[in-house]
Amino acid sequence: MNQLAPGNGRLNWHRHLELAAGGRLAPGNDSDGSGDAVASLRWKLGADAHAGYPQAFRLTQVGRQRLRFTALMHASGNQIIEQAAEATPAAHPLDQNGVYSAAELRSLGVSRGQLRGPRFVRLMHGIYTGADNPNLGHHWLTIRAAVAATAGRAVIAGPTALRVWGVQLPHRLDQDSRVHLLVERNQLKNYRSEVVLHQYRAIDLVETQLVQRLPVVKPVEAWLGCALIACHEEMVQIGEGLMRYKNPITDPASIERFLRQRGGGLPVGRALAALADMRPGTDSIRETQMRRWIVTSGLPEPQVNPTLLDDQGDLLARPDCYFAPYRTLAEYDGAIHGTEANRVRDANRRRRLQNHGYELVTATKADLPNPMRFLKDVEAALGRQSALLGLPAPVITGSPQG
Numbered sequence: 001m002n003q004l005a006p007g008n009g010r011l012n013w014h015r016h017l018e019l020a021a022g023g024r025l026a027p028g029n030d031s032d033g034s035g036d037a038v039a040s041l042r043w044k045l046g047a048d049a050h051a052g053y054p055q056a057f058r059l060t061q062v063g064r065q066r067l068r069f070t071a072l073m074h075a076s077g078n079q080i081i082e083q084a085a086e087a088t089p090a091a092h093p094l095d096q097n098g099v100y101s102a103a104e105l106r107s108l109g110v111s112r113g114q115l116r117g118p119r120f121v122r123l124m125h126g127i128y129t130g131a132d133n134p135n136l137g138h139h140w141l142t143i144r145a146a147v148a149a150t151a152g153r154a155v156i157a158g159p160t161a162l163r164v165w166g167v168q169l170p171h172r173l174d175q176d177s178r179v180h181l182l183v184e185r186n187q188l189k190n191y192r193s194e195v196v197l198h199q200y201r202a203i204d205l206v207e208t209q210l211v212q213r214l215p216v217v218k219p220v221e222a223w224l225g226c227a228l229i230a231c232h233e234e235m236v237q238i239g240e241g242l243m244r245y246k247n248p249i250t251d252p253a254s255i256e257r258f259l260r261q262r263g264g265g266l267p268v269g270r271a272l273a274a275l276a277d278m279r280p281g282t283d284s285i286r287e288t289q290m291r292r293w294i295v296t297s298g299l300p301e302p303q304v305n306p307t308l309l310d311d312q313g314d315l316l317a318r319p320d321c322y323f324a325p326y327r328t329l330a331e332y333d334g335a336i337h338g339t340e341a342n343r344v345r346d347a348n349r350r351r352r353l354q355n356h357g358y359e360l361v362t363a364t365k366a367d368l369p370n371p372m373r374f375l376k377d378v379e380a381a382l383g384r385q386s387a388l389l390g391l392p393a394p395v396i397t398g399s400p401q402g
Contacts (some may be wrong), residue, residue, distance in 0.1 A: 015390060026219075063267040068284045096130040099123065099144045101151075118134055124149060124194045139163070140212070146195045148180035148212055150188055155208050155215040157182035157198055158229070162220035165249070168285045170234040173226070176319075182206060182217060182225065198225055219249050220258050228265035233292060233402045235274035240288045243280035245305050279304045287320045289402045290363050293371040294321065294330065298397030299378060302330060307327040311358060317353060324335065326385040329353065330378055359385055371400050 158180030
């Protein structure tokens with residue numbers, strides 16, 4: 001109950017009601033200034049208001065989202081008493097973590113004005129979620145939005161699918177935050193900059209798996225889907241990510257069998273060429289890059305992560321790359337080696353290897369733009385070891401790739 005101060009005449013009570021309602025009122029029939037006065041106020045709200053109003057008010061719904069409040073006031077002398085009610089929007093039956101198209105939201109009674117208001121966040125053109133969604137900013141929410149934009153007619157593919165499967169991507173592809181989807185040929189047009197559509201002649205033939213209720217192509221299919229957007233070295237790096245030393249997803253024979261079943265075509269041809277240069281058992285994409293520098297420079301191809309034992313049969317090392325005839329190791333030192341404790345451990349390990357007749361060469365992040373310094377060190381180490389072991393010294397004959 002809100003009691004207004006006394007006033008005289010039509011202007012007074014009308015202004016009091018405006019102040020109480022917080023809006024501008026359209027005057028009702030109040031010709032004599034005493035007796036019942038009617039005022040109407042239209043108010044935009046997010047949903048139907050609740051019904052618990054004082055008897056002095058009549059509530060009528062206009063359209064879908066506008067409510068008209070008809071205030072019935074009784075004038076008694078100069079005293080105006082208003083029974084005020086505050087309309088509280090009821091929540092829409094929406095999942096706060098859900099992703100919805102604009103059409104779906106409108107069917108649930110959400111107006112265009114509300115979509116532009118604070119209750120919703122636009123993820124991409126025509127796709128929204130609640131402003132209180134705890135997953136805002138997470139890439140998975142963008143993926144869900146992209147699938148919703150196709151009305152369920154697409155599956156997650158390419159680099160996006162590889163991210164879902166936890167496969168490490170080369171730097172250039174990893175910087176691409178767009179969502180890659182596979183769709184039936186000539187079925188959908190893309191007008192969203194956040195989405196890349198890959199067309200396939202028969203999407204029903206593609207093997208998929210549901211991940212968090214969304215269809216995702218299998219890892220090898222996702223790798224093949226990168227064949228037209230990734231260069232040869234990137235395809236090698238991604239492909240070896242499917243065959244890690246720990247928890248491999250697949251193996252070379254399975255990949256080749258999959259590609260042969262697919263038949264010909266440019267993507268399959270590029271994937272087969274990459275498969276020929278892939279080696280199972282690596283631990284990271286940097287190891288793959290380092291090995292590819294070595295091979296493409298003309299130096300001998302090293303073994304990948306072999307187990308080296310000392311004379312007593314104890315584990316000596318499991319190097320990233322090993323040149324068996326030359327007893328030479330090559331490793332990539334990432335950020336994990338940067339702590340003082342790791343540096344001490346690495347120094348002791350290097351000393352132990354040297355005591356057993358091995359030589360170790362390391363590459364670091366500084367070698368990524370230009371690996372020639374690292375390759376010269378490898379060439380020099382192989383030359384020293386070849387002189388000790390009576391073997392021909394290998395030399396750099398090409399330009400490193402990777």
